Amino acid sequence: MASTKSARYKDQPGYVLHSYPYQETSLIVEVYTREFGRVAMVAKGAKRPHSPLRSVLMPFHALTLDWSGRSDLKTLRTAEWRGAFRLLRGRALMCGFYLNELLLKLLHRDDPHDALFDTYEQTLQALLNNADHAVVLRCFEKRLLSELGYALLLDVDAQTGQPLQAQRRYQYLIDRGPVAAAEHQNGLELLGQTLIDMHNDNYSSAVTQQQSKSLMRVLIGHYLGNQTLHSRQLLIDLQDL
Numbered sequence: 001m002a003s004t005k006s007a008r009y010k011d012q013p014g015y016v017l018h019s020y021p022y023q024e025t026s027l028i029v030e031v032y033t034r035e036f037g038r039v040a041m042v043a044k045g046a047k048r049p050h051s052p053l054r055s056v057l058m059p060f061h062a063l064t065l066d067w068s069g070r071s072d073l074k075t076l077r078t079a080e081w082r083g084a085f086r087l088l089r090g091r092a093l094m095c096g097f098y099l100n101e102l103l104l105k106l107l108h109r110d111d112p113h114d115a116l117f118d119t120y121e122q123t124l125q126a127l128l129n130n131a132d133h134a135v136v137l138r139c140f141e142k143r144l145l146s147e148l149g150y151a152l153l154l155d156v157d158a159q160t161g162q163p164l165q166a167q168r169r170y171q172y173l174i175d176r177g178p179v180a181a182a183e184h185q186n187g188l189e190l191l192g193q194t195l196i197d198m199h200n201d202n203y204s205s206a207v208t209q210q211q212s213k214s215l216m217r218v219l220i221g222h223y224l225g226n227q228t229l230h231s232r233q234l235l236i237d238l239q240d241l
Contacts, residue, residue: 026046038107038109041073066079098137135203157178166191166196178192190211
């Protein structure tokens with residue numbers, strides 16, 4: 001926890017989301033922590049060949065972090081691996097970059113979501129275990145939107161409040177939810193079964209996989225606004241997003 005005198009934060013679990021050069025020998029590191037959310041830090045000297053931080057500040061590896069400072073840009077003091085070193089590869093690696101980019105662009109700094117942090121860890125573990133990438137992404141996207149206050153309505157008609165009918169077609173209206181397709185002309189059209197399956201995190205159906213992919217693409221694009229996800233096109237090319 002933080003000390004009001006020193007503003008020192010010790011032994012905090014976290015992950016590197018992104019880093020970029022700062023001055024000649026340092027890095028700016030965006031980290032995601034359980035207690036403090038997304039935090040920006042300067043890692044002084046991290047680019048030097050013999051810096052203890054150089055080989056540690058890598059995405060997707062569980063870290064224990066110490067930092068200090070009261071400004072928006074904190075100073076990273078130490079970083080150590082927390083647990084075994086395991087490397088994401090191939091499509092799993094690209095999915096990991098997509099997760100990190102979502103967190104960078106949708107989470108405000110210093111806004112903790114401890115349940116989402118746990119979901120992020122579980123999602124990385126699922127990718128390491130070669131779980132179905134598309135299913136892993138859908139579940140994470142749904143949880144992320146819920147944590148941000150944009151929870152999806154997936155079990156009842158937003159217009160009538162009645163339970164969704166599996167074989168009926170619905171249109172999903174952003175910030176409202178599904179309504180019977182015959183009653184509205186705008187919005188993404190989906191089967192009721194797809195929405196029911198998403199509510200239950202059941203992506204065994206090929207139709208559900210395809211329609212849920214389309215729905216999440218529309219919703220996340222809406223909440224991103226004008227921001228571009230550079231990892232998205234790579235995943236679209238790999239047919240995972």
